[in-house]
Amino acid sequence: MTEAAIDLDFDGEAFRERALASLLTARDRTTLLTTCVAEPELTAQHSPLMSPLVWDLAHIGNQEELWLLRAVAGQDALRPEIDGLYDAFEHPRAARPSLPLLSPEEARRYAAEVRGRALDVLESAAFHGTTRLTEAGFAFGMIAQHEQQHDETMLITHQLRKGPPALIAPDPGPAPLLTGPAEVLIPGGPFTMGTSGEPWALDNEQPAHQREVAAFHLDTTPVTNGAYLRFIEDGGYGDPRWWTPQGWAHIQRHGIDAPLFWRRDAGQWLRRRFGVVEPVPPDEPVVHVCWYEADAYARWAGRRLPTEAEWEKAARHDPATGGSMRYPWGDADPGPEHANLGQRHLRPAPAGSYPAGESPYGVRQLIGDVWEWTASDFLPYPGFTAFPYKEYSEVFFGPDHKVLRGGSFAVDPVACRGTFRNWDYPVRRQIFAGFRTARSGAL
Incomplete structure (x- = not known):
């Protein structure tokens, strides 16, 4: 469909x-x-x-x-x-x-x-x-x-909240061995962004419209804790070259030197997750980073955050038909084989999980696991109409909010689609947000 x-x-x-x-x-x-x-x-x-x-x-x-x-x-x-x-x-x-x-x-x-x-x-x-x-x-x-x-x-x-764990859930299984490339090429050209036919789509997802996207490369999986640790260990939080002026001022003012809930103890990085303190798992997507941290990592890696349009093309465009799908895997509603959604687990699945949820371009985990920061401000689509009330989307449009895409392990499938748009201030770290990176060009 x-x-x-x-x-x-x-x-x-x-x-x-x-x-x-x-x-x-x-x-x-x-x-x-x-x-x-x-x-x-x-x-x-x-x-x-x-x-x-x-x-x-x-x-x-x-x-x-x-x-x-x-x-x-x-x-x-x-x-x-x-x-x-x-x-x-x-x-x-x-x-x-x-x-x-x-x-x-x-x-x-x-x-x-x-x-x-x-x-x-x-x-x-x-x-x-x-x-x-x-x-x-x-x-x-x-x-x-x-x-x-x-x-x-x-x-x-x-x-x-502080205190002992109040919630339990099984952990995701180990990821299958990912033998493909670390990044994939998304060819340039037009695609249909947004929707005009999804019955329960919210106003900011509409209407469907054509977007032209130049060729770019996108990470096959979200950035992992292990990769992010290399940024920390290379002094990323202490080097203003990688930060926007606003981001540098923010981390300096608040003494930020690692993702939220992380701490270093006896030479080991630990994190607190729903009342449990555990070693930071290197193969999981990094979570609880703000937009400024995601942007700084991307700069340090010689890359950038994808735009919202780039993210959606990678997640929805079907190169075989030229159409736009509801999800990376097609039009079927999400199942447990497709994505980590619905609080089935209380953590992201390891990078490379859910091969059944892979997009036609070979990108994994675009839906579920972690919300993904994009480079884009939260703005209305051409022809946007507020419905059924302005306070859902319209009052938030503008440069103060950055767009997040894809949902997280905490999102239910009813509130997660290939067109679904989330937004927040670039300083927010308590949300279940991570990111993946991109680079321009076809080479």
């Missing part, structure tokens, strides 16, 4: 089943993330960068009420007095612990009541020939994605 062939006219029951499954999967994950620690941990602020976990829980319920009960079903507000408390634009994260938030038990009851009513709405909702909000179940897909995005945010909070 290529971009041009995605069809909104097939059975609405398929969308209803997909919406139900997505909502239930998201709620199961939310429940896990908010029941694996004691209540004081839910109300504590583990970092000024993040909300208390209980805020995220009630915010999830409030957004579901706003869009599925009020906007779709036209129901009266259940608790209108809390709307302001859980408006992400009204109160910065650092200030949220001081608000009169719902207690953990109140938040659970509220989210459960909203969910029960939302499932009733889902059962009878029309998914075709209706409003844009309900066409193909978009509002339900949007809310499932929203909850999964906050689940990822809560997982970040779990990584930041």
Whole structure:
């Protein structure tokens, strides 16, 4: 099913089943993330960068009420007095612990009541020939994605919290031997970027449009911890040649000399991962680096970060047909053989994993494992229209935010596509972000 062939006219029951499954999967994950620690941990602020976990829980319920009960079903507000408390634009994260938030038990009851009513709405909702909000179940897909995005945010909070491990998951298996080249050539030429036919795509992914990309080479896998250690050991953090002026000022001001959660002890590099301290695994993609660190490494390596358009061409373009696919491996939804998604593991898989998820150009792990910083600012596509509200994307457009692509091990498949765009400030390190590098030219 290529971009041009995605069809909104097939059975609405398929969308209803997909919406139900997505909502239930998201709620199961939310429940896990908010029941694996004691209540004081839910109300504590583990970092000024993040909300208390209980805020995220009630915010999830409030957004579901706003869009599925009020906007779709036209129901009266259940608790209108809390709307302001859980408006992400009204109160910065650092200030949220001081608000009169719902207690953990109140938040659970509220989210459960909203969910029960939302499932009733889902059962009878029309998914075709209706409003844009309900066409193909978009509002339900949007809310499932929203909850999964906050689940990822809560997982970040779990990584930041101190204390013993609260979450467990099996490790990924070892990667198959990667015998191919370290980089691949992506030929120059046009391709279709973005989407106009993916039913649950968000506004910043649209519309589909033609982009011309010059030939370039791209790393076959994300940059590993072992490769990044060579940058550290070569004095990369102490040499201003590799840093933008803003990046150099930032690492100097904050004393940054390694990825977040790393420390050196008795000649060995260790990292803290969800309450476990362990040696840094050299074959895993590096994670918890900011854009400035990714950019400095690329300069040190004589390379650069790929642009967002280059990343998407490598991930979606099919040279055999000239079309754009939904994912690097084709149009099928992600399976466990394709990518490390959905919090199945609590770490990236080793570089070279998931050969079934390889793109036609031979690039691996473009989806899952780590978000990948790109060189691009977060900007609208030509013909962009905000929907269903400006605060999802439009207010963030501009040079302050850099684009990340591809998702991470913390991202659910419902919120991860070849067209999906993430963005953040270039100083952010608590997110599950890594990168791969590129170089211009066909030679």
